[in-house]
Amino acid sequence: MEEKKTDWKTILGMTLIFAILMLTFVYNQEEEPPVDQKAETVQIEDDVATVPAVEQPVDTVQDSTTTFQKQSSVGEEIMLSNQLLDLKFNTKGGYITEAHLKKFHTYDSLPVYLAKKNDHVFDLILTAKDGRKIHTKDLIFTPTETTNGANKVLTLKAPVGSGSIEYRFEMEPDDYMLDFNIKSEGIANAINTSDNAVIDWQMKAYRRSQSMSNENRYTEIKFEYDGGSDDYTGQGENADEEEENVSYVAYKQHFFSSILLTDTPFVSGLMKSKNIESINENQDTFTKEFESQLQLEYTGGELAYNMDWYFGPTDFAILDEYGRNLDEVVDLGWGIFGWINEFAIRPAFTFFTVDLGIAYGLAIILLTICVRLVLSPVLYKSYLTQAKMKILRPELNRIAEKYKDNAMKKQQETMKVQSESGASPLSGCLPALLQMPVFFALFKFFPTAFDLRQKSFLWANDLSSYDAIYTFSDGFKIPFYGDHISLFPILASISIFFYMQMTTGQTMQTPQPGMPNMKFIMYLSPLFMLVFFNNYASGLSLYYFISNLITIGIMLVIKNFIIDKDRVLAKIEKAKSKPKKKKGLFATKMASIMEQAQAQQEAQKKGK
Template identity: 50%
Template sequence: MEEKKLDVKSIIGFVLIFGILIFMFYQNKPTPEEIAAQKAKQEQIDAAAAKEEKADDFVIDSTPEVNLNDSSAIAGYKSKIGAFGFTTPKEGTTVLENDVLFLKISNKGGHVVEAKMKNFVTYDSVPVYLVKDGNSSFAINFSTIDNRVLSTKDLFFEPNLTKSDGKQILSLKAKTSNDQFLEYRYEMKPGDYLVDFTVRTQGLDGIINDSNPVTLDWKLKGIRHSKSIQYENRYTRLTYHHEDGKLSKLSEGSDDEETEEDIKWISYRQHFFSSILAADEPFKSGELTSKNLVEEESRTFGFTKAYSSVLPIEVKGGEISKSMYMYYGPTDVDVLSKYEDLDLVDSIPFGWGIFGWINRYVFTPFYSLLSSYFPYGIAIIIMTILVRLAMSPVTYKSYLSQAKMKVLKPEINELNEKYKDNAMKKQQETMKLYGKAGVSPMSGCVPAFLQMPIFYALFMFFPSSFALRQKSFLWADDLSSFDTIYQFPEGFSIPFYGDHVSLFPILASIAIFFYMMMTTGQNMPSQPGMPNMKFIMYLMPFMMLFFFNNYASGLSLYYFVSNLITIGIMLVIKNFILDNDKIHAQIQENKKKPKKENKFQRKMREMMEQAEAQKKK
């Protein structure tokens, strides 16, 4: 029976079909009138969705403002908080800032209502905000002895800002009297993203009902900072440190929730920036929630995920005292490593197991060293060259195995023809030939397996390396995001590919294609029962083209240069190091030597002989 193979005509047919599909997508793109109508319809949908969002669990703050000019409104406020006479309403904010961080803290609720990075901007040159326009809320919820349930987000605090030795200390007190109050205390140091934060009460042991739980409720919606919201959302995740050293994460692609114990810190990561709450003494438990807000790529949608944490606070002797830290800053290993006592550097997505170890302790410091002397793109190329040279012995082993298989190919073809009607016997004789020649068909796979930790570590390094953020190289504006040489018209997008064309993935795919030609092209067609494997392997570069179009251009640059170097190394090995005649002579010598079977080989031979005998019966 003739084996089916994919000929040139079939390949041309696939290419033509793909071209026709692209042409149809382009021809059927909507007219400007249709785009305008669709945009109007989308605005209506967004407006409806916004109304629904205000009603869900992730409403940040729906508390109405108190009209300070309306005596009845003030009376209503006092009635709401009870007969304990907390601080009279007084609107306003207080600013804490140093040379890297700007915080605005509201009198109402005493929490951060604006957090701005002073030295970073978004992809469209707008300052990076982690908190702004009500996307965050922070409150302590407790009940009183007359069974009223109060939240600090409804209380007004009296601010008192002092400065000493470069430090800024802001004390905010919600008072029932001068010696009875609930206090939020912020302490900001020069050049530091970490703010000391303390919650305490004084004289409220006769007001707070300690038989009911006191909880800290922290919510935040991640603000978009990158040009691709789907790509940013892939690395936007709630991470937490718990149970004395464990590091866990909620799902990055779907809604998720967990209840955990002994939580040391919680990180609301927004790809390259993080909002972190940490404590000196871990929270005994916590209810953590992450809600995915991104359903598809959008050029205008402003939020990635909605996070929520509910944490219990202990009441001792009727009073509250909790020392914490708030971090608003970059997800940068150089910055987070400064806080060793809190282990905040673990919030960076280095990868798991040995892959994360290689990324964190090898590639990250190595690239930092290179980029301190060379431009960022050149540093990637130099690192790629050094990595490939270090892996060249593995490449040599792989190519040597392929050369041996190539030498044996005529003999394998003879066996295939001789035993074409007896698959069992053909397999048995083929393995016997490999054994006599001292060749293992799996030896070419082992080097590839050894390279997997390097492959995965670099796969995690480029998208998460803060050092690459907004660093340009050639036509790429940002090595931590995709490069764009052509932007499709608004409203047009190729499924699984995107609304733009990136050049680095195209170059990487071409390099991968030629690499596959030099490696799999030699051996794959000879594998019995796999007539189309060669085509499937050639399909890989095409798939990589789609996969990498929305990934970091630094990653595509690495794979492009890496495959070029590998091709060069293999050409040197083929033309100047390996000698097929010598390999053939060595194989013939190996055949003459008696081979001692190990237990596994003997067992396999006996099983195959038994199967052959059974077949004859």
């Protein structure tokens, strides 16, 4: 099994952005493609993994015990439809050959198909007693259409030896979930039931969004195993995962998913993903190719599996209603990031958009304001420490100059002044660290929020994709940037530039020894955001733009109306004059270590 790869660009980008912001803080304290013949004839590359095919169809194949029919007919097409789905089946193979979602369209107004023609294959592989492989995708099934109340039922049966394999599909009037059962009858005399049957499910994921790279970033296989654990294949060019007791496999195509669930867990599952978009940049039809090999065990010499098949949107609200842990298919983040999104961010956003009926762009702005207000007490502590540090700057500069040849002594004196004035850098860093979970949670929320799909705001036609104001002609593309210019990332970059100028401008002229060039970082951070977010969801860039504006506003209010320099100086002098509290164990230990290091340093100088 290959090692799972994650989206390293996303991880690197978020790490660098947060690192730059933290460094700045510390420094200052010191759908479906066009339906045409060309698109429908795109072939998979030669190295795509496929299940070995049976021999070329002939009338019959005989051995000493059993005759298996293998027809070359193209089969008959049968349609099942409800208010949400059009599903097309073929009697050759008995599986779904086309899945059309009625209520949705691609970015260029074409229908959304989760399965179409030869890009979706479902094959049940049985092992005959003589070792041959029987592929149900090559068998002709006999259809029977009935009803079960308001539900439509399609039964497909194919002969296997003297017995049969039966697929049963039941569709409710208003549901994306399809009941699907596999049952065999009388096959034990022809099939080696000591070898597990294998489902081979293959699907190619279509491009449906304006930004193919952004869509591909959230396209992957997710699956559940061992009674509730979940995992994913990741973003590698070729990735695979294998687990036992698999209860569902989801082919997530960003905002749409095909999910196969089973009441009786599959014995094991091998899930494979091939990143077509990254391997072949010359095509713009497919993002990834998926394949799963799921083992089914026999009970009493027969197969009996009750399953479900979901074809629909990757919408947290819809998936959560099924109560089968399908909400995990939506990537809200792991651990605390996911909890913040599930129990705070998502309910608040739903309240604004659904309960109050506010437009989605305005809802993002309101959500941003609420987040900043909730974090304002934490921010105030950071800004207060920052203000104290700036007031102490002249004294700290004098210490730096006085002990410029003795780094240890300089550090001791600096810490002493900070401690006496109540302006310890750690007291300001902690509030900044408390914001980190919210920062990453929102980074996960906006790109995966189904409600933002194809919702417009100002010049952005789709808040789930980039907001291009200009597209380069003749296929011209700037490396790492793209083939277009997005406006919201530009505004976010400008706002973060002014924020950093406000927080670093007073200290850039006197950089401290050993510290990085903050003027360089002040230009690097906005540039990085400009490039990194050019292809991301415009809703995310809108959030950062508004968040930066609010942060600048809060800083101006605190600076001009809340923090009184004279009062802060008075508090510092008062703190200095107070009797010194007994140091804690950690502080005492640190002081002891520094004193020992100072003594060793002086001893070394004398020895010279």
